[in-house]
Amino acid sequence: MEEHGGRRVLVAGASGTIGRAAARALKEAGHDVTCVLRDSASGRESAAALVGEGCAVHFADLTDSAALAAVFAEAEPQAVMSCIASRSGSPSDARRVDYAANLALLEAAEHAGADHFILLSAICVQRPKLAFQHEKLRFEARLTDSPLAHTIVRPTAFFKSLSGQVKRVREGKPFLIFGDGELTRCKPISDADLGRYLTLCVTDPAKRDAILPIGGPGPAISLRQQGTMLCELAGREPAFKSVPPGMFTLASRVLGLAAPFSEWFAEKSEYARIAHYYATESMLLLDPATGEYSAEATPEFGTDTLRTHYERLLSETG
Template sequence: MSLSSSPFNVFASYTPKPKTFLKDSKLLSRSHQPNSFPLQTQKPSTNLTLTRPKLKPISSLETSEINTSSSPTFRNKPANEINILVVGSTGYIGRFVVKELVSRGFNVIAVAREKSGVRGKNNKEETLKQLKGANVCFSDVTDITSLQESLQNLNLSIDVVVSCLASRNGGIKDSWKIDYEATKNSLVAGQNFGAKHFVLLSAICVQKPLLEFQRAKLKFEAELMNQKDSTFTYSIVRPTAFFKSLGGQVEIVKEGKPYVMFGDGKLCACKPISEEDLASFIADCVLEEDKMNQVLPIGGPGKALTPLEQGEILFRVLGREPKFLKVPFEVMDFVIGVLDGVAKVVPGVKEAAEFGKIGRYYAAESMLILDPETGEYSEEMTPSYGKDTLEDFFEKVVREGMAGQELGEQFF
């Protein structure tokens, strides 16, 4: 599920125990050489051969591994010789990741559906404009055979795979289809074309997995961390809340309505991060060796903010006296209880019950590092990155509206 698909948003497996990135905030420069050259069509250094795949693809069809060689020392190559495959490229974060990687001079291969965006509203021409500077590969990540055939037609080897895939809504079926199966397809296909590094956009909420999409993400994370190839590396990025997930009430508050929150508004704190800052951090993971084989929780700059504090910032930006509507948790618990009961008789209601649980989770759980010693969420342990603040975001949305911030089908 995208971090941005709940109004209360944001988002462990401890087997195996991954190393965790818990360094002080470090603002890194984004001034990189523009990508002013076309994608190089370098051929794989070995002929294509048919062998059994190292990992069984998520498909009922047998597929053959395409054995291409890619140097494990790709980090020593200039950016314009590094081929990066991005899946989930037209999602909310994926678009910014593609733009950032292109700006740093990498050769970007962006996988997209022929009709992408929320409810497939973007056609091929619009997608090409959206992913300007990248070599767009129209394919289907849910079909390993289709994905590998599309990549083979490009006649390129792959150095790095960056996955920004996330299920449309966090539902049970969609979570396993996208957060696990499609993401694994991208790993298998990338490795078959020589990839030696995988950057995964995950979610900080998997630390406390109570929902199906969290379990699907953790299953893939565990498999990624247990690769048999000792030369293969990974970076698992677990961000806190996206800005747009906290902007859903701007318009109603502008109309004079109260800011809605659950309980006293002091639960579910987060360090929200902008899409540009998160994309920059993900791009850092391509080459920075201190991010290799690491689980990397990350938040935006500044202190952690509760819903109450987020609402106060919005009212301050609007120049109005704060007005809040506090909804008891019991209301949500009652609805979830009813849906769970009905689901025992009518299985189709199970998905609706899961959506209710997602909302309940986001309303109560903080999107910060969960201290294993105390069992409490820790603002101090949660790394900060970037420069964009939530107040800056609210000011922009008040001026320009939420265009481009739509919630919905975020996964590619």
């Protein structure tokens, strides 16, 4: 029986900031939440916090089908939410996490009788050029073929991914941009707002069997605009240093020469390709008719703004 009208939801990836925010939002919405974590130092630390917030916690390696089956047998989830993602984006890590680990979760959910699988994907899979994007799409295809209802959420940029230069600006260094800083735009979304959006997917019928791009409150912002905002909030005149995106292409080609003979070189070559992608591609909805990114067509959700996020980070490091 469902408790207080909620559902039994199993969350994978709750040791990350987005998964943790989703678990918290699920509990606040009245759902019965079980989190499956890796048995590691970081996993144990996350477990203590999650238990303190009312979640049940189990430790299991997602590649261990027997251990995963035992977790599902005890939790009896009606819905599964996957917030896992490759940390490095390397081809081997992407295969292991973005595809294989998600597949293990899906198969466990199918065998355990769950009826809904919610996947945190990424908006960048619209124009796939990288290994991790292809692995995400490979799993998305398997998920849409599953007898379970599916919801695939493709968020734009996260606040965390736009926060790497706060310390740099605070120290008086110029804000790094690619080209003129106007090559790309995004509508970043906070962890808390994304967690709430993922929670809505559990019970909203309109979000079942759907692929849902989502951004935070607009307008879309360029890299130069991010730097201007951050500098002004830090009490400095905006100062920039331009990095040519082509340097990443050159690095990838040079490293790629040794890729057939070395996994290390193959990974470094892919990292350079990832850097070039994010330096040149917007994180907005892609219009298939025009092949252009559209800020106007990119859905918005939530109330948290990047400006408020920067203000908080600056106050913490001040």
